[in-house]
Amino acid sequence: MSRVIGIGLAGFGTVGAGVYKNLLRNGPLLEQRTGARFEVRKIAVRDMAKPRDVQAPAELFTQSADDLLADPAIEVVVELMGGIDIPLAFVRKAIEAGKIVVTGNKALLAEHGAEIFELARDKRVPVFYEAAVAGGIPIIKSVREAFAGNRFEAIHGILNGTSNYILTRMTDEGLEFGPVLAEAQQLGYAEADPALDVNGWDAAHKAIILASLAYGFWIPPRDVLVEGIERVTASDIRFADELGYRIKLLATIKADEAGGIEVRVVPTLIPKAHMLASVGGVFNAVAVRGDVVGEAVFYGRGAGQDPTSSSVLGDLAEAAAFLQSPRQCVGFTSHGLYGRCKPVDRTISKYYLRLGVEDRPGVLAQIAGTLAKADIGILSVIQPEGLVDGSVPLVLTLHDAPYGPMKQTAEALASLPCVKGQPLLLHMETFS
Ligand SMILES: NC(=O)c1ccc[n+]([C@@H]2O[C@H](COP(=O)([O-])OP(=O)(O)OC[C@H]3O[C@@H](n4cnc5c(N)ncnc54)[C@H](OP(=O)(O)O)[C@@H]3O)[C@@H](O)[C@H]2O)c1
Structure with a gap:
């Protein structure tokens, strides 16, 4: 019975x-x-x-x-x-x-x-x-139970279908953010008020839950770096492509060697060869790296x-x-191994920086000098031909640097007379 x-x-x-x-x-x-x-x-x-x-x-x-x-x-x-x-x-x-x-x-x-x-x-x-x-992806049960014997080295996720749909259309068809969002709303993929989807907070809520479960304490939302996809342009997607990357709204959750936890949800350049780069349309995916299991990837429909x-x-x-049969597990188990977030300004990443600059000699030297003063090394420079909004795009990729000084340096660059408009600073994730 x-x-x-x-x-x-x-x-x-x-x-x-x-x-x-x-x-x-x-x-x-x-x-x-x-x-x-x-x-x-x-x-x-x-x-x-x-x-x-x-x-x-x-x-x-x-x-x-x-x-x-x-x-x-x-x-x-x-x-x-x-x-x-x-x-x-x-x-x-x-x-x-x-x-x-x-x-x-x-x-x-x-x-x-x-x-x-x-x-x-x-x-x-x-x-x-x-x-x-x-x-529909059973990631909570997996993190809570199936991986209970692992320390989580990192969890990366594409956790918002609407943002991923928009970025996929921008990538495949070279379209800009605004028209694709309007179309996604018409098709019912985006809400009438799409704010939480495109400003990163829907994905951030999910990342906070995953990170809290993985590291055994509740991550305060104020300790999470959250940025939406609104400022990513079709040109950024093209420049990233030339560099060998795709742009995704990526949740990155990881612990450093001292046990500080980093959670960020930001538009991120990821290598085209990584499995998450090929997650298209409204689909979600989560890649978990545990010290015992190694890499495990989950893929499926994230809503509906x-x-x-x-x-x-x-x-x-x-x-x-x-x-x-009542048992101890009540859906969330705290533990004492971790317990603190790494301050956002001290988190380390590689970066993509897109500037609009005047087309004259000496500009690159000024920019390189400002970066050098902050001890930020340049990995690569591309200067695509043609004008965008009256200035020449200059795209740099930058070596590992703490986020605080990197952000300040981007602001310092924005105030140089040779730099036009607001620079776009994006994280790059190499999954190493
Ligand atoms: N939609 C998805 O794909 C999805 C995926 C994952 C998680 N979620 C989460 O699941 C939850 C529900 O999402 P949804 O998309 O199903 O929302 P929804 O379509 O807006 O449905 C909300 C339901 O709750 C009822 N309701 C709202 N306020 C109420 C109140 N004060 N008292 C009694 N009933 C109330 C509404 O009543 P009426 O029908 O009379 O308006 C409606 O039936 C949300 O927390 C959402 O974040 C949704």
């Missing part, structure tokens, strides 16, 4: 409706695999009158998510409302009430993971969140109704296993 587990869905939008639909579709299979039959007993939405693509019995719907918490027949709540304040209050109350929480809310966990998991540990209530990072609900169904299976 299967155990029946009562589910409350808080949210019936893209993902919530997908979970309901796919529970109907694969519930019997899930039951055979887990010994549990999942029954959706309540669904909270904002607007009861809204027409819906996925149909569920009218009597399941409520406008108050608190009704899910008050129902003793609901053992697992699935938070898929979006936003931060309302889900935070809801998740807190769910844990207090002893209900297992499943959520896909990366913004909530990146901002409030520390307090949520402290409460979860105190109350011995699991919180599962596979859908919060990289949609079905891939994301696949991860939620996996979490429901976890919840069933917990109910059948």
